[in-house]
Amino acid sequence: MRGIEVIGIYLIYILIVYGIVGNSYRRNQCVCDKRKILCVEIIFIAGLSVLLNVISTNIGIITGSDRLNYIYEFSGARAPDSLGLQWIFSLVHTLGGDIYTVYNMTTFITVFLTLYAYKKSKHANEKVILLLLSTQWVFFTFTALKQSYANAFAALAFVKIIEGEKRKDYLWGSFFILLAILFHSSAIILVPITILIIINKTPSKKSSIISALVIIGSLFVQKIAVLFAKIIDPFLPMVAAKISQYMTDFGTSGGDSLAVLKYVAVFVILLWAIVNRNRYINTIEGYTKYEMVTLFSAILLLYSVISYWFVRFIDMLYFPVFVFYVLIDKETMLSGNRNLIRCIVYGSQFFFTFRWILRIFNIYGGL
Numbered sequence: 080m081r082g083i084e085v086i087g088i089y090l091i092y093i094l095i096v097y098g099i100v101g102n103s104y105r106r107n108q109c110v111c112d113k114r115k116i117l118c119v120e121i122i123f124i125a126g127l128s129v130l131l132n133v134i135s136t137n138i139g140i141i142t143g144s145d146r147l148n149y150i151y152e153f154s155g156a157r158a159p160d161s162l163g164l165q166w167i168f169s170l171v172h173t174l175g176g177d178i179y180t181v182y183n184m185t186t187f188i189t190v191f192l193t194l195y196a197y198k199k200s201k202h203a204n205e206k207v208i209l210l211l212l213s214t215q216w217v218f219f220t221f222t223a224l225k226q227s228y229a230n231a232f233a234a235l236a237f238v239k240i241i242e243g244e245k246r247k248d249y250l251w252g253s254f255f256i257l258l259a260i261l262f263h264s265s266a267i268i269l270v271p272i273t274i275l276i277i278i279n280k281t282p283s284k285k286s287s288i289i290s291a292l293v294i295i296g297s298l299f300v301q302k303i304a305v306l307f308a309k310i311i312d313p314f315l316p317m318v319a320a321k322i323s324q325y326m327t328d329f330g331t332s333g334g335d336s337l338a339v340l341k342y343v344a345v346f347v348i349l350l351w352a353i354v355n356r357n358r359y360i361n362t363i364e365g366y367t368k369y370e371m372v373t374l375f376s377a378i379l380l381l382y383s384v385i386s387y388w389f390v391r392f393i394d395m396l397y398f399p400v401f402v403f404y405v406l407i408d409k410e411t412m413l414s415g416n417r418n419l420i421r422c423i424v425y426g427s428q429f430f431f432t433f434r435w436i437l438r439i440f441n442i443y444g445g446l
Contacts, residue, residue, distance in 0.1 A: 081440060082436050082437040082439065085135045085446065086437070088135055089135070092127065092128075092131050093212050096124050096127065096208070096212060097212065099116075099120055099124060103115060103117065103205075115198065116194065118198075121194040121195060121198065124190065125186075125190040128186050129183045129187050132220070133183070135221075136221050136222075136445065145222055145224075149181065149224060150178055153177075161261070161262055161263065161264075162262075163225070163263075164224060167181060167184070167228075171184065182221060185220055185227055185228070188231070189227040189230065189231040190220060190231075192232065192234070193211070193398070194208070196231070196234035196398060199235075200238045201242055202241075202402050202405075202406055206405045207398070207401045209425075210397075210405070211401065213428035213432060214394075214432055215432055215435055216397070218432075222446070225262050226263050226394060228259070228263070229260075230259075230394050230395050230397070230398075232255045232256070232259035232266070233255070233256070233395035236255035236256045236269060236273070237252070237372070237399040238252075239252035240252035241369065242364075242365060252273065256269045259395070265392055265395070266395060268392045272372060275375075276368045276371055276372070340431075341427075341431045342380050344427050345373065345376050345380055345400060346377055347423050348400060349376075351407060351420055352373060352403065352407060353370075355407055359407065359410050362410065363407065369399055369402065369403035369406070372400060373403055375396065376400055379392045408421070
């Protein structure tokens with residue numbers, strides 16, 4: 080199967096998924112309605128995503144080190160470096176499945192969890208799902224197993240932490256972050272972000288000061304991360320080891336020079352938020368919280384130019400960043416720049432996703 084054919088199949092998938100989500104949303108009209116998407120619809124979309132996996136993935140080709148590593152770990156030739164993934168392997172072994180069962184089950188579970196986060200979010204509308212579909216979100220569930228689980232649990236965590244007001248919401252959010260960390264050590268980045276969100280929960284001068292401190296602190300990210308790794312080492316040694324690896328390779332592992340272009344949507348959303356801050360900070364619920372996540376995302380993207388490890392953090396922040404964008408987009412209906420911003424955000428994401436599919440097929444011969 081060629082890359083252009085997969086793009087065609089994916090476009091059909093997008094039309095079906097967005098058609099279901101959009102129709103369900105409009106049918107219930109109110110974003111606060113718990114029935115804005117039914118569980119049976121979530122299950123259907125998750126199942127459809129598995130079908131997309133089976134159709135578009137060339138399972139006869141080992142396309143990268145991740146798949147090869149998972150095969151070794153699943154077969155017991157090497158111990159998994161992820162406790163969460165080890166649980167999944169044990170479950171599949173118990174059920175009598177193989178490594179392809181792991182791939183398909185991962186796609187189903189992570190798509191289901193992400194759509195469930197959308198269902199539980201009172202701020203998200205159907206355009207959040209379209210924005211996710213404009214990225215490599217679904218395709219990552221085919222092979223980037225650890226990252227996919229971390230992304231899904233991060234989405235659930237942000238719904239609780241940003242939109243919640245009660246202590247139990249923060250507890251649930253912390254639980255989801257812990258699960259994300261157990262699947263992928265890069266999810267540790269969610270800890271400082273969560274702390275800043277909780278501190279920065281109401282609009283005030285303090286929020287501007289905190290944002291400034293985040294920018295200043297980002298200049299010393301390597302030293303801060305190494306210190307943090309030493310602190311958590313007695314409790315989470317695998318996570319601490321990964322952080323140390325990322326920071327040891329910092330500046331020497333090679334960066335992604337196209338990161339700023341590939342993720343230009345994040346920078347545009349942050350700029351759009353800053354421009355409209357005074358106008359909507361008191362009318363959009365959770366404005367300063369979403370702004371903090373978006374600022375963090377932009378800083379991490381800048382660092383990805385130096386070290387490619389930082390790109391891994393961004394996927395976990397997509398959900399709240401996209402929710403933030405649709406909230407602002409809804410308020411700027413009369414703005415003359417609204418359509419231009421839409422073209423940049425949606426257009427850039429679809430362009431680089433389709434480009435990625437074509438490059439994968441050109442280099443590896445399959446997904």
